[in-house]
Amino acid sequence: MKETQFERFAFQPFIMEAIKELRFYKPTEIQERIIPSILRGESVIGQSQTGTGKTHAYLLPIIEKIDPEREAVQAVITAPTRELATQIYHEVLKITKFCPSDRLITARCFIGGTDKQKALEKLKIQPHIVVGTPGRINDLIREQALNVHTATMLVVDEADLMLDMGFIIDVDQIAARMPKELQMLVFSATIPEKLRPFLKKYMENPKYVHVAPKQVTAEKIEHVLVPLRSRDKVKLLYDMLVAYNPYLAIVFTNTKKMADELADSLVEKGLKIGVLHGGLSPRERKKMMKQIRDLEFQYIVATDLAARGIDIEGVSHVINYELPRDLQFYIHRVGRTARAGYTGIAATIYEPSDQDAITKLEKMGIEFQHRDLVRGEWVDLPPWNRRSKRARQDGEIAPLLAQMKKPKQVKPGYKKKLLAEIEKQKRRLRRLKKR
Template sequence: MTTFEGLGIDARLIQATDELGYVNPTPIQEQAIPVLLSGTKDFIGLAQTGTGKTAAFGLPLLHIIDAAAKHPQALVVCPTRELCLQIVKEIELFKKYIKGVSVVAVYGGTSIGLQIRDLKKGVQIVVATPGRLIDLIERKAINLEQIEYVVLDEADEMLNMGFQDDIEFILKNTPQRESTWLFSATMPPEIRKVSKRYMKDPVEVTVGKVNTANKSIDHQYYVTSAQHRYQTLKRIIDFNPGIYGIIFTRTKVDAQEISERLTREGYDIDALHGDLTQVQRDKVMGQFRDKSLQLLIATDVAARGIDVQGITHVINYELPDDVEVYTHRSGRTGRAGNQGISIAIVHSKEMYKLKQIERINNSKFHKLDIPSGKDVCRKQFFHFMDKLLSADISHGDYETYVPMLAEKFADVSKEEVLKRVAAMEFDRFLKYYENAEDLNVRERGKNEQRDSRGNGKRDGGVYESRRDRGGSNGYSRLFVNLGTKDGFYKASFLQFILDMSDLKKEVLGRIDMKDMNSWVEIEKGAANQMIRALDGKNYKGRRIRMNDADSGGRRLNKRGEA
């Protein structure tokens, strides 16, 4: 079996990896490091999140840079502040025995002056988010002309977040680079275009199949009705008393609303979304990392770049539209050889999405029944008993109190003591679930019509409604001058318009996206709210135009009619 020593890296790096407990390289490390040690070959590494990509490029960088030269030689570009800090932290551990090497993180949301001061001290490796790096370039606070190695980490995430122009700007401003190393979980066409334009005969390594789900993750789903989605979420949490996980929502409104409801009901949870300041975000992430919070609820954009060890569950409150987004969500769990669980809460008409994810990810979803109230109580009891039996009693002078306890409970049976302990722990819990309703949706017969009015029919296990078929009954069709050229893909566009308008996903119908324009079906009663929220606003310097597509741009009345 291959070892790090066998890959040919510096002995001082071997000493550091040995101390960190790194014995055998992961597949991406084993295939990438020998190629990257030359420093002259462009490289594309495709591997899922959590497979050890930081060491795959961090160790070769430390091996080939010149510690005596006090100027930026290597540039690592990544999508988020959290990932930026994580990369720096890992590189700092790897370089423990290499003297004179400095690595600096530059990212938004904190003092640019302090970062400029750190850069002026002399640094060999810069780890940066695109926006802050360009800001530093424009201020002439960093010179990239002597950069020899450029690493693009989580390249697909950066493109999804709209950083394509920034990435191309950065690559154009590193004219002396010896090699470019691109790491990504997926390979969308945009990344392929960037690689063809800026890389020369790259060595391409794929670990596992692109878009293939981590085999350490068990994919589960629960079918429920729209009005019971929140109760189903709550029951899943209660059925997993040791859960340490992330709940994903489509919009920041949902994230905040669900977080507030669960907090009021006594759960250790907080929300992570785009409205938080950097200080608030840091506070939430700090509490989640030290497990003061058991659950984090987040939007996809807000959660990008987060890497927290030991996450047991990922819960999809709603499925995303894009399979790649689901892959990134589920990849937060099942890391470092640990088993993880990814749960989807779905409506019966969303079954086609599960089939799509199964087909593209080569993964299998397991359908589970939503636990009954008695199932939840039983699971909580067993968890409590396990905690009771495993309680550490070695660090207290409990023997002093045993005679007093024995005297106090002399006339109380063991069974009664256990009942009283259970009552103290579970009284509120038992009352809540005592008459809990069955939340499971019972499936119809295979060929059964949806209803006598013909509003939809069963087709391959999925109901197709008039809305799903693009029908106009009850819906307005809106035009908006935003499209894929603006950096949107379907899921991010959906989240954008919902965040801007504070509307729920349920009011939307079909979305048709083109390069420069899109058309959105929306319930007539919500159409004006959507138009008021977007029309006239600016997006990346462009003035947004939104109007009714079928009325020649005329305003709608209160009923959403032209």
Template structure:
């Protein structure tokens, strides 16, 4: 029995609500399934089974994994359960719901869809389990969760399990958990101690070469490569396939059948490398994964904890290797701040890129500058129509005018001033007459162009008819 099971099962058997926080791979699925199965077996339903347990999960893979665990734990019991999610035909799911089930394991989208069609009745639900609640919030399922909570009966036992416990999860739990027992096995957002964490600084264009070189090591029995995007996962699979490395991709753009086939081949050992995104990573529960490669560092540091949790499970050792390029330095710093331990830097590879390594001194200086609000000095802008060289202080210009007046000695006669004014007025009149003549010629040319454009025979006839006086009757 794992620590989370030892602390969560007794209050669940006593009928208390539980708020559990534990890392992935610690046995928290059994921590909530075993008490539920025990209660269902001790209180069998009469006649047609009704839904008495609802387990809500964020991903299809996680729902399928919980369904397999339910099969294992209730193998010799007369209990029915069903896993429903999107991406597959809904007719088999509707058929199972009509025949009756004791436990329903579902994703939010398909659950609400079948309920709106009238195929699901929540009036008999006694247990409600919200698994991987932090991932639910990351994927934007908060509205769907509230819709489901509004459909459930008030008298029920609630369980919330999450790998991390941020403030948003605590706030959500306070809306439907009643005096819960809080169970925390490890401090929140900590990584598995048995996992060796390394980082390799590499230029982005050389990541594929470094990955191929590392996967040529025969000691890597099975590995998961995490990318940030779906297209990036497909690209990595094509690169590995060209290098004769058996790999498969699993992400949201893949059909449910393709995702299940890829996961089944990875579990069976037919596929050595599984390339996945963060959304699909939560349902990957495979024993014996020796290595996890962070091909792209996650922009959400909590996702790093979930990624490397795929290895080092059940007390086994694991190795997590992160690739960091020049654009991911901030992501690496956030990860190390969250985990509290710096990753071991590995430089003995052919594509080491020192420019991608974070500079601690420069980062401290920039942070100090940001906190103090200091901004670099910029020269003042000159007024419009004036350059910096032409701009002079007012006092200097006044002194220049005074010096010019002093050097002139005597004022000019009044007659010369009048002649100067008269010549300015005449030049202004000439400019105005030239401008007027230019405008008349321009309007005349435009009128001729309009007349030429309207010179079509049909337009001329139309104008003639309009200009004729009406005939007298």
């Protein structure tokens, strides 16, 4: 393999070996901008969309800074969901497995819904790196089993989701047990106002890095709108899934109840369906994630639990059975596909009541194709909002037409100039339409 551009960070040889194994060649923008700051010991706030490489932006420098000879917790990494925490932990192991045998770096994952007694057993020897959900980590600290007062690095991943799910209190309590000179690394897709008091409490002059998306979603996603019209919605979805014949498709609903009902309906139609939502027991969720990663399902019905941070490989299609109430989640949902340079399709079944939401998504920069499924074949349709566009265009020309009708005294040649202006407006609108 050709030399990697990560050489400039001067990582230890075992980390460079891991980078080559992971087939990382060029650092992403957030890695380029954040890794040097973390290596210097600075606190950092990194704001970037999903799929920008932020996990390795903090993992690589954290592992570089671990002293394997010091048998104590040196870094704590928190994530809002069990699946995301487990995923981060596996990424840690992909790097630490290259450690020299005399300088091993140990890591442990602690998440809710797992055997607490086993977790306590594992902590007879403190690991160098702790990854987990804030509730379980805080629980182990209160049991005096986990010693975080020795750790100088704390990661808060998906901080806005931590806030939404009410976990920021646990994170606050964890941080309060750590040294005053704490290097805090906060990563979030957005920085809500309610998060700022927490950041101010623990971070003095942090380096703030905002990687603005070059576009609101990945470049190779095709966004498709499919009108429901007066059809049966489950039947239309089934027909879409069969017509797309995806490598792996995630169908998003807004509630656990809808996810279960929809999955049952699709199973009745003969599809093998995986289900992923917060109502599953920890054991069921863990089993489901394993089955998904083992490609036991071609179709998954999920709530927005799966939209944030969980990296399910090979998702070729995302289908919005319902548009999310918070339109930012449209970005998170479709971010599950077209990852790592692959292409993807994000299809949305829409009804007239969804038109305001679609208009807002277009203002956010989403460009939709309008298609329908006719006898198993995809057919291109005129723009979904053609009537409203026509009304807007007519509205722009109407004042000029009204002026023509005014029976007032005007200068010579006025009517001719006005007709020319109307023609000019019509040409401009035609050009805009072609775009």
